[in-house]
Amino acid sequence: xxxxxxxxxxxxxxxxxxxxxxxxxxxxxxxxxxxxxxxxxxxxxxxxxxxxxxxxxxxxxxxxxxxxxxxxxxxxxxxxxxxxxxxxxxxxxxxxxxxxxxxxxxxxxxxxxxxxxxxxxxxxxxxxxxxxxxxxxxxxxxxxxxxxxxxxxxxxxxxxxxxxxxxxxxxxxxxxxxxxxxxxxxxxxxxxxxxxxxxxxxxxxxxxxxxxxxxxxxxxxxxxxxxxxxxxxxxxxxxxxxxxxxxxxxxxxxxxxxxxxxxxxxxxxxxxxxxxxxxxxxxxxxxxxxxxxxxxxxxxxxxxxxxxxxxxxxxxxxxxxxxxxxxxxxxxxxxxxxxxxxxxxxxxxxxxxxxxxxxxxxxxxxxxxxxxxxxxxxxxxxxxxxxxxxxxxxxxxxxxxxxxxxxxxxxxxxxxxxxxxxxxx
Amino acid sequence: xxxxxxxxxxxxxxxxxxxxxxxxxxxxxxxxxxxxxxxxxxxxxxxxxxxxxxxxxxxxxxxxxxxxxxxxxxxxxxxxxxxxxxxxxxxxxxxxxxxxxxxxxxxxxxxxxxxxxxxxxxxxxxxxxxxxxxxxxxxxxxxxxxxxxxxxxxxxxxxxxxxxxxxxxxxxxxxxxxxxxxxxxxxxxxxxxxxxxxxxxxxxxxxxxxxxxxxxxxxxxxxxxxxxxxxxxxxxxxxxxxxxxxxxxxxxxxxxxxxxxxxxxxxxxxxxxxxxxxxxxxxxxxxxxxxxxxxxxxxxxx
Numbered sequence: 001x002x003x004x005x006x007x008x009x010x011x012x013x014x015x016x017x018x019x020x021x022x023x024x025x026x027x028x029x030x031x032x033x034x035x036x037x038x039x040x041x042x043x044x045x046x047x048x049x050x051x052x053x054x055x056x057x058x059x060x061x062x063x064x065x066x067x068x069x070x071x072x073x074x075x076x077x078x079x080x081x082x083x084x085x086x087x088x089x090x091x092x093x094x095x096x097x098x099x100x101x102x103x104x105x106x107x108x109x110x111x112x113x114x115x116x117x118x119x120x121x122x123x124x125x126x127x128x129x130x131x132x133x134x135x136x137x138x139x140x141x142x143x144x145x146x147x148x149x150x151x152x153x154x155x156x157x158x159x160x161x162x163x164x165x166x167x168x169x170x171x172x173x174x175x176x177x178x179x180x181x182x183x184x185x186x187x188x189x190x191x192x193x194x195x196x197x198x199x200x201x202x203x204x205x206x207x208x209x210x211x212x213x214x215x216x217x218x219x220x221x222x223x224x225x226x227x228x229x230x231x232x233x234x235x236x237x238x239x240x241x242x243x244x245x246x247x248x249x250x251x252x253x254x255x256x257x258x259x260x261x262x263x264x265x266x267x268x269x270x271x272x273x274x275x276x277x278x279x280x281x282x283x284x285x286x287x288x289x290x291x292x293x294x295x296x297x298x299x300x301x302x303x304x305x306x307x308x309x310x311x312x313x314x315x316x317x318x319x320x321x322x323x324x325x326x327x328x329x330x331x332x333x334x335x336x337x338x339x340x341x342x343x344x345x346x347x348x349x350x351x352x353x354x355x356x357x358x359x360x361x362x363x364x365x366x367x368x369x370x371x372x373x374x375x376x377x378x379x380x381x382x383x384x385x386x387x388x389x390x391x392x393x394x395x396x397x398x399x400x401x402x403x404x405x406x407x408x409x410x411x412x413x414x415x416x417x418x419x420x421x422x423x424x425x
Numbered sequence: 426x427x428x429x430x431x432x433x434x435x436x437x438x439x440x441x442x443x444x445x446x447x448x449x450x451x452x453x454x455x456x457x458x459x460x461x462x463x464x465x466x467x468x469x470x471x472x473x474x475x476x477x478x479x480x481x482x483x484x485x486x487x488x489x490x491x492x493x494x495x496x497x498x499x500x501x502x503x504x505x506x507x508x509x510x511x512x513x514x515x516x517x518x519x520x521x522x523x524x525x526x527x528x529x530x531x532x533x534x535x536x537x538x539x540x541x542x543x544x545x546x547x548x549x550x551x552x553x554x555x556x557x558x559x560x561x562x563x564x565x566x567x568x569x570x571x572x573x574x575x576x577x578x579x580x581x582x583x584x585x586x587x588x589x590x591x592x593x594x595x596x597x598x599x600x601x602x603x604x605x606x607x608x609x610x611x612x613x614x615x616x617x618x619x620x621x622x623x624x625x626x627x628x629x630x631x632x633x634x635x636x637x638x639x640x641x642x643x644x645x646x647x648x649x650x651x652x653x654x655x656x657x658x659x660x661x662x663x664x665x666x667x668x669x670x671x672x673x674x675x676x677x678x679x680x681x682x683x684x685x686x687x688x689x690x691x692x693x694x695x696x697x698x699x700x701x702x703x704x705x706x707x708x709x710x711x712x713x714x715x716x717x718x719x720x721x722x723x724x725x726x727x
Binding site: 071074075078082096097100104187188189190191192193244245246247248249250251254258376377381382384385386387388389392393396397400418 | 474494567572573575661666669690
């Protein structure tokens with residue numbers, strides 16, 4: 001019996017595989033685009049809202065969202081590029097990492113793509129090659145500021161701080177009360193980036209005057225040891241007494257939980273956490289801008305180009321991929337996207353109406369403020385030793401040991417002088 | 426005729442043909458998945474890639490690894506940390522595994538041997554990500570039982586990670602010692618009991634000398650496997666493991682060089698050079714160990 005069934009089953013299986021292969025190729029005109037992303041958490045939104053809207057307008061193109069974990073994305077994508085298995089659509093990091101992919105020839109140049117006219121030059125520049133040619137359509141930027149728990153502020157009778165002095169007295173008042181952790185911020189080594197993205201790059205631009213300081217470092221006219229940077233580091237260090245106990249091993253997700261559960265009053269973070277902090281226990285959350293060194297100073301806010309979409313140079317369906325990118329550049333997509341993902345703001349020229357009040361409150365912070373991307377990303381990063389990694393390592397020590405702001409500035413500047421031509425002595 | 430045919434099966438040429446035939450699958454597997462990658466790694470390491478163009482640069486990647494102040498500093502630092510990681514494993518693992526194996530094989534828990542053996546081996550079957558997550562929760566200053574940030578200070582982070590790893594893998598050295606202990610012929614132990622030897626005396630006088638070769642095996646396996654260690658540190662501390670690189674070991678250093686991490690851009694050619702150096706280091710240490718030590722460790726003749 002056995003011997004008679006086995007070949008039959010095998011033949012049947014072969015036939016089925018062949019058939020399946022036929023049906024895939026048979027429906028001919030329809031093309032499926034593989035879409036690489038580093039946000040698995042967004043799969044539901046892409047699959048149920050955004051991609052269906054696109055496919056409705058373009059029934060001949062299917063888009064398959066295939067994300068990789070954020071921390072593994074860049075390494076995995078590189079391997080896939082090298083092996084020729086990367087998807088057709090590529091989500092692009094901004095700055096140095098993307099320029100590396102452009103230099104290796106992995107991305108298709110987008111010069112002449114009609115949709116790009118919806119973005120100003122500054123927005124496009126974050127994904128451009130060193131020569132300034134566009135390679136990705138800007139999709140989203142994120143901001144950094146401070147979430148606060150409105151109920152705790154009401155209970156302790158506190159006012160939203162606008163200056164550093166007010167900020168310190170608010171933190172002190174929460175600490176003296178003793179019921180809540182004043183500042184939900186961890187300094188565990190594994191999440192040292194938090195101290196940069198949500199700490200230094202959040203409150204710091206007010207000291208180094210945003211683009212003034214950043215461009216100064218880039219063109220070599222300023223040093224990281226200059227007083228404005230050391231003051232910014234010092235002001236960050238002054239947060240340490242208000243961080244949770246055992247801060248040296250409190251992780252980013254610990255801090256998020258602490259705030260979302262209503263156990264902490266203030267959470268320095270990014271707009272991308274809107275859903276995370278309001279989703280779990282429904283606390284009443286507000287947002288305030290980074291405190292000013294002195295009342296009446298100009299406000300600077302971190303608004304970072306986070307995500308663009310480009311085309312794999314080795315894709316077999318470039319024409320269809322361009323159709324998708326042109327659609328991504330429309331305000332239809334941007335409205336859909338910004339509302340599906342509160343906290344990710346479109347970068348197009350047209351203003352987008354936001355339904356989420358907290359996201360709108362974040363967006364309102366930009367009024368009258370000057371925007372600046374994260375200091376250490378883009379041009380300053382990618383060297384040996386890497387600016388960002390060196391600084392995060394020192395920052396983690398500054399926030400957990402008695403290392404001083406001046407020492408952090410010194411180490412970071414030395415690292416920069418080792419490889420970055422405009423800063424070399 | 427019949428006998429001659431049988432004899433032909435034993436002639437040398439045919440023997441070697443069969444020998445080859447039977448070893449071929451294993452040999453092929455070994456060559457494709459072990460020998461070839463080793464040589465390919467070395468091959469990659471003598472090139473550099475600039476804007477998609479590969480060019481031969483000889484040993485420049487190796488020179489760079491040992492002369493660049495950042496890279497060589499981090500390499501030696503990672504090597505020292507790795508030796509500490511190994512030493513902690515060895516010092517803690519052997520006595521604990523021995524104690525466990527001795528207890529399991531002793532008469533005291535005879536009925537529950539299977540139960541304990543399983544329980545002690547279970548952590549080794551868990552994913553390292555789960556082990557790391559559970560332990561991080563247990564020792565979290567916010568939600569856990571320890572107020573001190575064990576993973577957050579330079580002095581405690583590496584020992585803490587070592588203990589997590591030991592907790593997970595203790596079942597393996599224990600099984601080595603356990604199998605050696607139960608392989609001891611019963612008649613010797615019976616003779617000892619008839620002579621009136623106590624449990625302690627039987628253990629140190631008979632069982633322990635008979636299982637000593639196992640310690641050599643455990644040591645070298647622990648060495649190879651801690652020197653190749655990566656997963657628990659990467660899953661808890663990331664690819665530039667702090668604080669201040671105090672938990673950076675060769676595996677994480679290699680990962681950072683090859684794949685990149687954070688804003689560090691990976692370089693496959695340089696990473697291959699790092700991998701080759703690590704491989705040679707482990708190879709030399711292991712070979713040296715076998716030549717110098719393992720040959721002298723002989724079980725007592727029975």
